[in-house]
Amino acid sequence: MRLVASDLACVRGGRRVFAGLGFAVGAGEALLVTGPNGVGKSSLLRLLAGLVGLTGGGLSLDGGDSELTVGEQAHYLGHQDALKSSLSVEENLAFWADVLGGGATKVHPALAAVGLDGLAQLPAIYLSAGQRRRLSVARLIAVERPIWLLDEPTSSLDTSGQAMLADLMRAHLAGGGLIVAATHGSIGLDGAKELRLGGSR
Secondary structure (H helix, E strand, O other), X not given: OEEEEEEEEXXXXXXXXXXXXXXXXXXXXXXXEEOOOOOOHHHHHHHHOXXXXXXXXXXXXXXXXXXXXXXXXXXXXXXXXXXXXXXXHHHHHHHHHHHOOOOHHHHHHHHHHOOOHHHOOOEHHHOOHHHHHHHHHHHHHHOXXXXXXXEOOOOOOOHHHHHHHHHHHHHHHHOOOXXXXXXXXXXXXXXXXXXXXXXXX
């Protein structure tokens, strides 16, 4: 499997965010998108996820499901944790597993993998910022998808949470998945490719 982008262009709010952007990332590889604030890192991930329209260029997933878009074969982890406060930890994850096309069987293993199995019945309103982030990360493993699009994935995570996420990312890559992550610093993936963006919105 190989995600290939060629001559990508993105315009938002009447302004060009980036143009002429190209990269390729294959199964078992990670691409770190770096650069200062405001250069289009988040916009690129949202474009790959299908949440922002492609203004120019081409995007393809060689070896993927030809009946699905790139976004439909990807998990997108953005800045917002997208949790319903009145639902329990388990109910929140079960909701997303259902929406994303998975089943209930992986909900408990996913909560255990992110260290939240002991809080399964707790309403999400009582979670700390780090716990909310862990619950969002659990979506990545509750429903299997080959592409992970991660926007500042270590945000709000403490040292143990960052180590947990790094282990999950390495396992995903070892299983033939691929990762595109926007980040300002290291996320524990040695040997990852880097795409540095510059300019301004």
